[in-house]
Protein backbone atom coordinates (compact mmCIF):
# COMPACT_ATOMS: atom_id res chain seq x y z
CA UNK A 1 0.00 0.00 0.00
CA UNK A 2 1.30 3.43 -0.93
CA UNK A 3 0.42 6.94 0.14
CA UNK A 4 -0.47 9.49 -2.56
CA UNK A 5 -0.25 13.13 -1.51
CA UNK A 6 -3.01 15.28 -3.02
CA UNK A 7 -2.07 18.95 -2.81
CA UNK A 8 -4.53 21.80 -3.37
CA UNK A 9 -3.31 25.35 -3.74
CA UNK A 10 -4.82 28.76 -3.01
CA UNK A 11 -8.56 29.40 -3.28
CA UNK A 12 -9.40 25.81 -4.15
CA UNK A 13 -11.18 25.65 -0.78
CA UNK A 14 -13.79 27.91 -2.43
CA UNK A 15 -14.59 25.37 -5.11
CA UNK A 16 -18.31 25.07 -5.79
CA UNK A 17 -19.12 28.52 -4.42
CA UNK A 18 -18.08 30.79 -7.34
CA UNK A 19 -17.35 30.69 -11.07
CA UNK A 20 -19.28 27.43 -11.68
CA UNK A 21 -19.05 28.02 -15.45
CA UNK A 22 -15.28 27.49 -15.16
CA UNK A 23 -14.78 25.23 -12.16
CA UNK A 24 -18.12 23.44 -11.83
CA UNK A 25 -20.45 23.15 -8.85
CA UNK A 26 -18.70 20.34 -7.02
CA UNK A 27 -16.81 21.10 -3.84
CA UNK A 28 -13.19 20.29 -3.08
CA UNK A 29 -14.45 17.60 -0.68
CA UNK A 30 -16.30 15.96 -3.60
CA UNK A 31 -13.10 15.96 -5.67
CA UNK A 32 -11.03 14.56 -2.81
CA UNK A 33 -13.58 11.80 -2.25
CA UNK A 34 -13.21 10.75 -5.91
CA UNK A 35 -9.41 10.75 -5.62
CA UNK A 36 -9.62 8.62 -2.45
CA UNK A 37 -12.01 6.15 -4.12
CA UNK A 38 -9.66 5.78 -7.09
CA UNK A 39 -6.61 5.25 -4.86
CA UNK A 40 -8.40 2.80 -2.56
CA UNK A 41 -9.52 0.72 -5.55
CA UNK A 42 -5.81 0.03 -6.05
CA UNK A 43 -5.11 -0.52 -2.34
CA UNK A 44 -3.53 2.92 -1.84
CA UNK A 45 -4.45 5.87 0.34
CA UNK A 46 -4.72 9.62 -0.28
CA UNK A 47 -3.44 12.24 2.10
CA UNK A 48 -4.86 15.69 1.29
CA UNK A 49 -3.37 19.09 2.09
CA UNK A 50 -4.98 22.38 1.02
CA UNK A 51 -3.29 25.67 1.71
CA UNK A 52 -3.51 29.27 0.56
CA UNK A 53 0.14 29.74 1.53
CA UNK A 54 3.05 28.96 -0.75
CA UNK A 55 5.40 27.83 2.04
CA UNK A 56 2.87 25.32 3.35
CA UNK A 57 2.73 23.70 -0.10
CA UNK A 58 6.54 23.59 -0.27
CA UNK A 59 6.63 22.01 3.22
CA UNK A 60 4.08 19.39 2.13
CA UNK A 61 6.14 18.44 -0.94
CA UNK A 62 9.29 18.18 1.17
CA UNK A 63 7.40 16.09 3.72
CA UNK A 64 6.39 13.64 0.99
CA UNK A 65 9.99 12.77 0.17
CA UNK A 66 10.70 9.14 1.03
CA UNK A 67 7.15 8.73 2.39
CA UNK A 68 4.69 9.17 -0.49
CA UNK A 69 4.91 7.28 -3.76
CA UNK A 70 3.25 10.06 -5.72
CA UNK A 71 2.05 13.64 -5.54
CA UNK A 72 -1.03 14.89 -7.38
CA UNK A 73 -0.90 18.68 -7.25
CA UNK A 74 -3.32 21.38 -8.29
CA UNK A 75 -1.18 24.39 -7.41
CA UNK A 76 -3.95 26.90 -8.22
CA UNK A 77 -2.52 30.24 -9.29
CA UNK A 78 0.91 29.22 -7.92
CA UNK A 79 1.07 27.11 -11.09
CA UNK A 80 2.01 30.27 -12.92
CA UNK A 81 4.30 31.94 -10.40
CA UNK A 82 5.87 29.69 -7.77
CA UNK A 83 9.51 28.91 -8.42
CA UNK A 84 9.66 27.70 -4.80
CA UNK A 85 7.05 25.03 -5.50
CA UNK A 86 8.78 24.16 -8.78
CA UNK A 87 12.10 23.67 -6.94
CA UNK A 88 10.41 21.51 -4.29
CA UNK A 89 8.86 19.29 -6.98
CA UNK A 90 12.22 19.07 -8.76
CA UNK A 91 13.73 17.70 -5.54
CA UNK A 92 10.97 15.09 -5.10
CA UNK A 93 11.80 11.69 -6.52
CA UNK A 94 8.36 10.05 -6.90
CA UNK A 95 5.65 10.32 -9.53
CA UNK A 96 4.10 13.77 -9.89
CA UNK A 97 0.87 14.72 -11.65
CA UNK A 98 -0.03 18.38 -12.25
CA UNK A 99 -3.81 18.66 -12.13
CA UNK A 100 -6.18 21.42 -13.22
CA UNK A 101 -9.95 21.55 -13.26
CA UNK A 102 -9.96 23.95 -16.20
CA UNK A 103 -7.64 23.91 -19.19
CA UNK A 104 -5.27 26.82 -18.47
CA UNK A 105 -3.85 26.60 -22.01
CA UNK A 106 -7.20 27.75 -23.38
CA UNK A 107 -7.65 30.66 -20.96
CA UNK A 108 -5.95 34.03 -20.33
CA UNK A 109 -2.40 34.50 -21.53
CA UNK A 110 -0.94 34.57 -18.00
CA UNK A 111 -2.39 31.11 -17.26
CA UNK A 112 -0.68 29.54 -20.27
CA UNK A 113 2.68 29.22 -18.54
CA UNK A 114 3.15 26.63 -15.84
CA UNK A 115 6.44 27.01 -13.97
CA UNK A 116 5.96 23.59 -12.36
CA UNK A 117 5.33 21.73 -15.64
CA UNK A 118 9.04 20.99 -16.33
CA UNK A 119 9.24 19.12 -13.01
CA UNK A 120 6.20 16.85 -13.17
CA UNK A 121 5.72 13.43 -14.70
CA UNK A 122 2.60 14.57 -16.55
CA UNK A 123 -0.46 16.78 -16.52
CA UNK A 124 -4.24 16.27 -16.41
CA UNK A 125 -6.20 19.43 -17.28
CA UNK A 126 -9.64 20.46 -18.43
CA UNK A 127 -11.76 17.58 -17.15
CA UNK A 128 -13.23 19.23 -14.04
CA UNK A 129 -14.00 16.96 -11.12
CA UNK A 130 -13.30 13.85 -13.23
CA UNK A 131 -9.67 14.96 -13.40
CA UNK A 132 -9.12 13.97 -9.77
CA UNK A 133 -9.89 10.34 -10.54
CA UNK A 134 -7.93 10.47 -13.79
CA UNK A 135 -4.89 12.00 -12.08
CA UNK A 136 -4.82 9.28 -9.42
CA UNK A 137 -5.16 6.58 -12.09
CA UNK A 138 -2.28 8.20 -14.01
CA UNK A 139 -0.12 8.32 -10.87
CA UNK A 140 -0.86 4.69 -10.00
CA UNK A 141 -0.04 3.62 -13.57
CA UNK A 142 3.44 5.15 -13.20
CA UNK A 143 4.16 4.17 -9.58
CA UNK A 144 6.87 1.58 -9.48
CA UNK A 145 7.97 2.47 -13.01
CA UNK A 146 8.82 6.17 -12.51
Ligand code: CA2
Nearest residue numbers: 011012014015018076077100101102111
Ligand atom coordinates in the same frame (compact mmCIF):
# COMPACT_ATOMS: atom_id res chain seq x y z
O1 CA2 B 1 -8.03 25.02 -13.38
C1 CA2 B 1 -7.46 24.89 -12.30
O2 CA2 B 1 -7.57 23.92 -11.58
C2 CA2 B 1 -6.61 26.06 -11.77
O3 CA2 B 1 -5.47 25.51 -11.13
C3 CA2 B 1 -7.48 26.81 -10.78
C4 CA2 B 1 -6.82 28.06 -10.24
C5 CA2 B 1 -6.30 28.95 -11.36
O4 CA2 B 1 -5.59 30.05 -10.84
C6 CA2 B 1 -5.41 28.17 -12.31
O5 CA2 B 1 -5.03 29.04 -13.37
C7 CA2 B 1 -6.13 26.97 -12.89
C8 CA2 B 1 -7.83 28.88 -9.43
C9 CA2 B 1 -8.33 28.14 -8.23
C10 CA2 B 1 -9.38 28.97 -7.57
O6 CA2 B 1 -10.59 28.25 -7.66
C11 CA2 B 1 -11.73 28.86 -7.33
C12 CA2 B 1 -12.87 28.11 -7.46
C13 CA2 B 1 -14.09 28.65 -7.13
C14 CA2 B 1 -14.18 29.94 -6.68
C15 CA2 B 1 -13.05 30.71 -6.57
C16 CA2 B 1 -11.81 30.15 -6.88
